[in-house]
Amino acid sequence: MHVNKKIAVVGSGLVGTLLAIYLKKLGHEVHVLDRSKDIRTIDFSGRSINLAMSTRGWRALENIGIADQVHAIGIPMNKRAIHIANQELKYQPYGMNSESIFSISRGGLNKLLIDIAEKEGVHFHFETRIWDVELATATLFTGESEFGAWQALQYDMVFGADGAFSRIRHRMQRQNRFNYSQHFLNTGYKELHIPADANGSHQLDKNSFHIWPRGEFMLIALPNLDGSFTCTLFMPFEGAISFEQLTNVQQVATFFETYFPDTKNLIPNLTHDFFKNPTSSLVTMQCYPWVYQDKIALIGDAAHAIVPFYGQGMNAGFEDVTVLAELIAQHNGDWQTILETYQQARKPNADAIAELSYRNHTEMSTKTADESFLLQKKIEQHFAKKYPEKWLPLYDRVTFSHDSYLSALQIGDKQNYIMQQVLQIPNIDAIWDSEIVEQTIISLLEK
Amino acid sequence: MHVNKKIAVVGSGLVGTLLAIYLKKLGHEVHVLDRSKDIRTIDFSGRSINLAMSTRGWRALENIGIADQVHAIGIPMNKRAIHIANQELKYQPYGMNSESIFSISRGGLNKLLIDIAEKEGVHFHFETRIWDVELATATLFTGESEFGAWQALQYDMVFGADGAFSRIRHRMQRQNRFNYSQHFLNTGYKELHIPADANGSHQLDKNSFHIWPRGEFMLIALPNLDGSFTCTLFMPFEGAISFEQLTNVQQVATFFETYFPDTKNLIPNLTHDFFKNPTSSLVTMQCYPWVYQDKIALIGDAAHAIVPFYGQGMNAGFEDVTVLAELIAQHNGDWQTILETYQQARKPNADAIAELSYRNHTEMSTKTADESFLLQKKIEQHFAKKYPEKWLPLYDRVTFSHDSYLSALQIGDKQNYIMQQVLQIPNIDAIWDSEIVEQTIISLLEK
Numbered sequence: 001m002h003v004n005k006k007i008a009v010v011g012s013g014l015v016g017t018l019l020a021i022y023l024k025k026l027g028h029e030v031h032v033l034d035r036s037k038d039i040r041t042i043d044f045s046g047r048s049i050n051l052a053m054s055t056r057g058w059r060a061l062e063n064i065g066i067a068d069q070v071h072a073i074g075i076p077m078n079k080r081a082i083h084i085a086n087q088e089l090k091y092q093p094y095g096m097n098s099e100s101i102f103s104i105s106r107g108g109l110n111k112l113l114i115d116i117a118e119k120e121g122v123h124f125h126f127e128t129r130i131w132d133v134e135l136a137t138a139t140l141f142t143g144e145s146e147f148g149a150w151q152a153l154q155y156d157m158v159f160g161a162d163g164a165f166s167r168i169r170h171r172m173q174r175q176n177r178f179n180y181s182q183h184f185l186n187t188g189y190k191e192l193h194i195p196a197d198a199n200g201s202h203q204l205d206k207n208s209f210h211i212w213p214r215g216e217f218m219l220i221a222l223p224n225l226d227g228s229f230t231c232t233l234f235m236p237f238e239g240a241i242s243f244e245q246l247t248n249v250q251q252v253a254t255f256f257e258t259y260f261p262d263t264k265n266l267i268p269n270l271t272h273d274f275f276k277n278p279t280s281s282l283v284t285m286q287c288y289p290w291v292y293q294d295k296i297a298l299i300g301d302a303a304h305a306i307v308p309f310y311g312q313g314m315n316a317g318f319e320d321v322t323v324l325a326e327l328i329a330q331h332n333g334d335w336q337t338i339l340e341t342y343q344q345a346r347k348p349n350a351d352a353i354a355e356l357s358y359r360n361h362t363e364m365s366t367k368t369a370d371e372s373f374l375l376q377k378k379i380e381q382h383f384a385k386k387y388p389e390k391w392l393p394l395y396d397r398v399t400f401s402h403d404s405y406l407s408a409l410q411i412g413d414k415q416n417y418i419m420q421q422v423l424q425i426p427n428i429d430a431i432w433d434s435e436i437v438e439q440t441i442i443s444l445l446e447k
Numbered sequence: 448m449h450v451n452k453k454i455a456v457v458g459s460g461l462v463g464t465l466l467a468i469y470l471k472k473l474g475h476e477v478h479v480l481d482r483s484k485d486i487r488t489i490d491f492s493g494r495s496i497n498l499a500m501s502t503r504g505w506r507a508l509e510n511i512g513i514a515d516q517v518h519a520i521g522i523p524m525n526k527r528a529i530h531i532a533n534q535e536l537k538y539q540p541y542g543m544n545s546e547s548i549f550s551i552s553r554g555g556l557n558k559l560l561i562d563i564a565e566k567e568g569v570h571f572h573f574e575t576r577i578w579d580v581e582l583a584t585a586t587l588f589t590g591e592s593e594f595g596a597w598q599a600l601q602y603d604m605v606f607g608a609d610g611a612f613s614r615i616r617h618r619m620q621r622q623n624r625f626n627y628s629q630h631f632l633n634t635g636y637k638e639l640h641i642p643a644d645a646n647g648s649h650q651l652d653k654n655s656f657h658i659w660p661r662g663e664f665m666l667i668a669l670p671n672l673d674g675s676f677t678c679t680l681f682m683p684f685e686g687a688i689s690f691e692q693l694t695n696v697q698q699v700a701t702f703f704e705t706y707f708p709d710t711k712n713l714i715p716n717l718t719h720d721f722f723k724n725p726t727s728s729l730v731t732m733q734c735y736p737w738v739y740q741d742k743i744a745l746i747g748d749a750a751h752a753i754v755p756f757y758g759q760g761m762n763a764g765f766e767d768v769t770v771l772a773e774l775i776a777q778h779n780g781d782w783q784t785i786l787e788t789y790q791q792a793r794k795p796n797a798d799a800i801a802e803l804s805y806r807n808h809t810e811m812s813t814k815t816a817d818e819s820f821l822l823q824k825k826i827e828q829h830f831a832k833k834y835p836e837k838w839l840p841l842y843d844r845v846t847f848s849h850d851s852y853l854s855a856l857q858i859g860d861k862q863n864y865i866m867q868q869v870l871q872i873p874n875i876d877a878i879w880d881s882e883i884v885e886q887t888i889i890s891l892l893e894k
Binding site for chain 1: 594623624627628629630631684728
């Protein structure tokens with residue numbers, strides 16, 4: 001039986017705020033608590049790396065009728081623009097059916113979602129620091145400092161949407177038999193900026209996701225509405241070519257002239273921004289269980305933080321919300337069952353997208369510059385267009401479908417195995433669209 | 448240059464106390480702090496699962512001349528005694544050269560080491576709770592409660608030897624780029640007891656490590672000096688046959704009668720102990736880095752907690768101490784280098800023994816009851832005896848050698864691959880000691 005609950009969502013980020021809207025629409029009393037200031041009152045956009053909204057993210061917005069408002073602040077990117085050193089720009093279309101992913105400002109989207117949530121009647125409590133949670137009673141403890149006096153706030157349920165370093169999870173971690181891992185990449189990232197030109201227009205093709213793949217390191221650029229691009233340099237922290245080696249203005253300037261000469265006139269504040277902006281780290285965080293009885297559940301990055309190389313972090317978190325909403329509808333009021341089936345349904349998929357995202361680091365930084373890889377993609381696209389019922393490329397399944405991440409990983413591995421065989425065919429670069437190649441793929445698929 | 452340091456070792460367990468003895472012998476001022484009471488003042492032995500001391504552990508004791516005192520409280524076990532249901536007892540020798548592992552009471556050994564350390568002049572501070580550490584200054588914070596007033600204790604260096612749930616590591620975990628994982632088995636364990644007979648003698652062969660392998664679950668028994676055996680039941684927490692299913696005296700009695708009928712008269716207090724003793728969990732904990740500059744280092748379980756199925760937990764921790772002592776001798780007084788090379792030397796080996804220990808769960812509970820596995824062991828032993836320069840079985844390399852755990856894992860994988868080929872030879876159980884088999888192994892080794 002449906003009973004209205006008093007629910008706390010810890011974290012006013014994208015997933016927490018979206019979840020709050022869903023829960024409020026179902027009739028619950030919803031409180032969102034966040035240690036930070038209201039993002040709408042500050043200029044800084046918060047988290048970096050522009051988002052790439054794709055099919056799973058859109059569905060979560062469509063379900064509650066707010067996709068159009070978000071579309072209005074997104075820029076479609078229907079291809080990768082690959083800047084290989086000393087070569088002409090290459091384009092690689094993203095989707096089989098000309099689909100796009102959408103570049104959206106994280107801060108802009110977050111502000112919009114909070115506005116929508118507030119209009120729905122969600123209560124926001126900013127600058128409210130949660131230090132601990134009592135799992136069995138869904139009680140949050142808040143106060144000025146970790147070691148000062150705390151106030152107890154009691155709810156019927158608490159959702160931990162408080163990100164990769166979640167306080168709610170921190171308490172769950174102290175339970176016996178709680179599995180947990182955090183693994184940092186040796187690669188870090190730094191944000192840079194390509195401003196609009198004098199006319200306020202984009203200086204590079206605005207409907208592309210731009211990549212400068214250089215093996216161990218790479219630069220990417222995503223378009224913003226104001227004509228600028230947000231650039232991100234991904235590079236090892238230590239080693240021969242690394243952040244550690246770039247300690248002064250001259251070194252940074254020489255590095256960019258050597259490896260990214262075509263960006264020379266695009267990033268005017270290069271050395272200033274390089275030393276002003278932090279070098280940030282990238283973590284994969286996995287844990288289990290995600291829920292405690294009918295009281296507590298982790299969602300989004302708090303349950304499964306992943307590296308950004310598949311552009312699926314927010315999309316995976318939004319899909320958590322979609323699945324949770326389906327289960328709420330299915331198990332009317334039985335929260336114990338809702339939460340248990342939620343974690344069982346999502347955990348294998350969270351692990352799968354973590355693995356796919358980790359692997360895509362190599363794909364983006366190295367393979368996009370590799371002729372054999374580009375040939376493989378071409379063969380796949382060709383075959384998939386002719387036999388769409390036999391082949392959906394991995395990228396499309398992850399980005400433009402609602403198939404589970406787990407099946408994407410499994411089918412993707414099988415497809416990759418087949419393509420490795422196909423690439424062994426003598427003279428493959430000449431006969432890549434021949435009957436023989438097609439028949440080889442079909443027979444390998446049937447094995 | 449050697450300078451005497453004021454060093455804190457957090458944790459008065461086996462590894463912490465042994466390390467303290469080493470450091471004190473080198474001339475340092477050494478303080479061991481432990482949240483618990485002095486184990487010498489309490490009857491309870493502390494941690495369960497008897498230890499199996501083997502070659503790596505012995506070396507750490509021999510280096511400082513205390514091996515004989517420990518030998519006096521150990522019982523050699525030169526074989527597995529395998530209790531397969533409805534079959535005669537089978538024996539499987541442990542070492543190629545009749546080596547033994549030694550059953551030793553954890554509590555007894557701990558008391559002995561603390562006595563030795565105290566005589567050397569190590570300062571022990573029991574019932575001293577460490578709540579936090581400032582890494583850069585090697586300052587420990589102690590106090591009655593986590594949220595009360597704390598006292599700062601400053602040292603030149605701090606070693607975290609405070610076990611799998613280390614407080615020192617807890618602080619290091621909050622650093623950026625700290626990799627960490629804790630993974631619990633779905634199998635738990637419970638201690639039981641086989642008392643001595645009326646004459647004070649052992650009721651089973653005392654020089655054997657007894658196993659009752661039953662697939663998903665197993666019982667083991669290790670001899671104690673007083674004629675008793677410490678038994679441990681390993682079994683899944685949940686499932687068809689699991690701790691969860693055994694909720695009353697009748698169920699436990701029936702379970703033992705069904706699966707371990709030969710223990711009927713050996714465990715008189717079965718049902719009493721079963722419900723009195725806790726069901727404990729088993730964790731693999733991995734992390735990195737282990738050190739902070741020249742100030743802080745993790746050692747033993749605090750750096751690498753493993754499951755007990757290879758009997759190497761304490762041995763690996765003692766080998767940490769041996770290696771650290773070698774590096775101290777090598778890099779006289781340069782603690783930054785000592786700690787950095789210590790973690791680089793030990794981390795790959797800690798990961799390797801974690802993996803080997805995890806795998807050995809299946810070997811013990813399932814494979815020891817498998818004819819094909821026993822045949823494999825027989826072939827390996829036969830070949831290794833004839834060609835000792837070509838083959839040292841994995842168990843021997845881990846348990847009775849000082850080869851690195853990492854090379855044990857790598858060579859072990861190659862050997863296992865070879866043996867899987869050999870077991871495919873037609874009629875292998877009849878011709879297992881033939882020339883053909885030998886030649887097959889030799890040619891596979893040379894590949």
